[in-house]
Amino acid sequence: MPKSPRTTAAWRISIWTTLAFAMGTAVAFFILYSLVAEGVRQHVDAWLTGEAEVLARVSADTPRDSVYDRIVEEVAELATQEVPKELNSQGQELNSVFFLEFRPNDSDPLWVGSGQKETFVAAIQDAKLAPGIPRSVQVSGERGPYRVVLQEQQPGSRLYLGISDRGARHVLSQFTRRFLGVWASVALFGFLVSYVSARRTLLRVERITGTASRIGSGDMSERLPEPGNSDEISQLTRTFNRMLDRIQSSVNQLRAVTDAVAHDLKSPVTSIRGTLETALSEDDEARLRDSIGQAIEGLDRVSEILNTTLDLAEAEAGALKINRQPVDLSEAVVKLIHLYQPAMLELQHQLIADVAANVRIDADPTLINRSISNLLENELVHLRAPSEIRVSLHSRDGTAELVVQDNGPGFPPDLGARAFERFVKGKHSPGHGLGLAFVDAVVQSHGGHIEISDRPEGGARISVTLPTSVRQPAGAEKIMS
Numbered sequence: 001m002p003k004s005p006r007t008t009a010a011w012r013i014s015i016w017t018t019l020a021f022a023m024g025t026a027v028a029f030f031i032l033y034s035l036v037a038e039g040v041r042q043h044v045d046a047w048l049t050g051e052a053e054v055l056a057r058v059s060a061d062t063p064r065d066s067v068y069d070r071i072v073e074e075v076a077e078l079a080t081q082e083v084p085k086e087l088n089s090q091g092q093e094l095n096s097v098f099f100l101e102f103r104p105n106d107s108d109p110l111w112v113g114s115g116q117k118e119t120f121v122a123a124i125q126d127a128k129l130a131p132g133i134p135r136s137v138q139v140s141g142e143r144g145p146y147r148v149v150l151q152e153q154q155p156g157s158r159l160y161l162g163i164s165d166r167g168a169r170h171v172l173s174q175f176t177r178r179f180l181g182v183w184a185s186v187a188l189f190g191f192l193v194s195y196v197s198a199r200r201t202l203l204r205v206e207r208i209t210g211t212a213s214r215i216g217s218g219d220m221s222e223r224l225p226e227p228g229n230s231d232e233i234s235q236l237t238r239t240f241n242r243m244l245d246r247i248q249s250s251v252n253q254l255r256a257v258t259d260a261v262a263h264d265l266k267s268p269v270t271s272i273r274g275t276l277e278t279a280l281s282e283d284d285e286a287r288l289r290d291s292i293g294q295a296i297e298g299l300d301r302v303s304e305i306l307n308t309t310l311d312l313a314e315a316e317a318g319a320l321k322i323n324r325q326p327v328d329l330s331e332a333v334v335k336l337i338h339l340y341q342p343a344m345l346e347l348q349h350q351l352i353a354d355v356a357a358n359v360r361i362d363a364d365p366t367l368i369n370r371s372i373s374n375l376l377e378n379e380l381v382h383l384r385a386p387s388e389i390r391v392s393l394h395s396r397d398g399t400a401e402l403v404v405q406d407n408g409p410g411f412p413p414d415l416g417a418r419a420f421e422r423f424v425k426g427k428h429s430p431g432h433g434l435g436l437a438f439v440d441a442v443v444q445s446h447g448g449h450i451e452i453s454d455r456p457e458g459g460a461r462i463s464v465t466l467p468t469s470v471r472q473p474a475g476a477e478k479i480m481s
Helices: 009-061 068-083 117-125 166-214 233-281 285-316 329-348 365-382 414-419 435-445
Strands: 097-102 111-112 133-138 146-152 158-164 325-328 350-356 360-363 388-396 397-404 451-454 460-467 478-480
Touching: 009 325, 009 350, 097 117, 097 325, 111 478, 117 133, 117 146, 133 414, 166 233, 233 285, 325 329, 325 365, 329 350, 329 365, 329 388, 329 397, 360 460, 365 397, 365 460, 388 414, 388 435, 414 435, 435 451, 435 460
Parallel strands: 350 388
Antiparallel strands: 097 111, 097 158, 133 146, 146 158, 325 360, 350 478, 388 397, 397 460, 451 460
């Protein structure tokens, strides 16, 4: 079911973006309006003050005779004609100017202007203006206030000049209406641009969401098309595809591991079941004990496979628990050589050791011992008798290098670099393919490196390098050779 545009994130983003733009523009207009209104007011006040001074000088310089009123009226009318005409939508003039002069010993003031003189006189007398300072005066019957200035000449003589504010207010009103029209058009255009841009961007996110919702445990082959640009959504797309690759690889690996574990456990579990069934039918106590012992050995092998598999899984996930402490690697190697020496001699293998003394590392002793045991066990299981096995340990350039090599047939050609993968082994190997994988995981978790190779003169070579982060004691004599 298609979603309503009002329920999308693009709509909300566009609304908030438009509101922020509209509020910011409104604040800017308010500031601009205030500046324009103040400029208009100052212009009107400057005109009033200047013209009032001119009329005051004319009044002072004109003789008080029969033509005085006529001269002052003409000068006042000339002053009113200098005001620009502002017309409203009906063609009516908005700028109305009046001139009023109170003279001593004259009850009838001189008046030039439109409207009722008495209402203007009453409004001015109530306003109590200060000389030279323009003020707004509301006149009864007029649609707007007047800006009026007072000029005093001689005692008792006062001259008033006023102009209606309707023209200035009309200019500001036109300015406001035009701004609102432009403001609304720009806001609407900005909203449309913002919505289209956000919608196009979020559609790409919706494709990622749709792909994620279609991916199931059975089919993880679907991928998003990767665009050529390098914006944030493109990076998210590439990251999402790489994440799917890793998940698919992990799932495939998990399936392979599960199949391999099930396959490798099938034989020992079947053997244990058969041994226990045989034990149930045994009447001889000695044979019964032997059957139970064989079953316990089989369970130990199963437990070892499971434990090693879990350790490998933890190591690959970076969660292998390591209890680091100073370890005398030389002593550990020598002890394990002595432990495996009888089994080697029984199979007619010659074990040659070249172990330097006092090679110490910071490591988990249990994991290190298991790793060295796996290397020696690998030689014990895979070599044909008689063979020669050489084990060397030396410290150089801040690293401890343990090398185990033999003169056997070497690694199978089909094994190659896959020797460190779980459950990967040669065709004729009796093991489970976990030994070298476990050693590689332990070595890497300790910051080391392991390599396998075939010797030029024949045989296999395994080299393990571990960092010696603890201080090495003086003396590099060999403790076993």
